[in-house]
Amino acid sequence: MLILTRKIDQSIIIQGNITIMVLGVERDRVKLGIAAPADVSVLREELTADYAQNAPSPMRRRVAKPSLTPTHGALALKPEEKE
Numbered sequence: 001m002l003i004l005t006r007k008i009d010q011s012i013i014i015q016g017n018i019t020i021m022v023l024g025v026e027r028d029r030v031k032l033g034i035a036a037p038a039d040v041s042v043l044r045e046e047l048t049a050d051y052a053q054n055a056p057s058p059m060r061r062r063v064a065k066p067s068l069t070p071t072h073g074a075l076a077l078k079p080e081e082k083e
Helices: 049-053
Strands: 011-014 018-026 029-035
Touching: none
Parallel strands: none
Antiparallel strands: 011 018, 018 029
């Protein structure tokens, strides 16, 4: 694996016709711009078939959100008030 350091607005070129440019960095996210010919497929890794089988383990543990049970019908109604 080749590891490069780039700043915003700097890019790398692959095979002379694929350009990857760093557009921005915010917190722990990097925004990349990719210019490639139409015959080159560009996918996020999680959309590929192999990803589900070879997914890397997360580096930090995520807190599970509580599961919400759906209500029957479109609205949850308040109980009727007793007089």
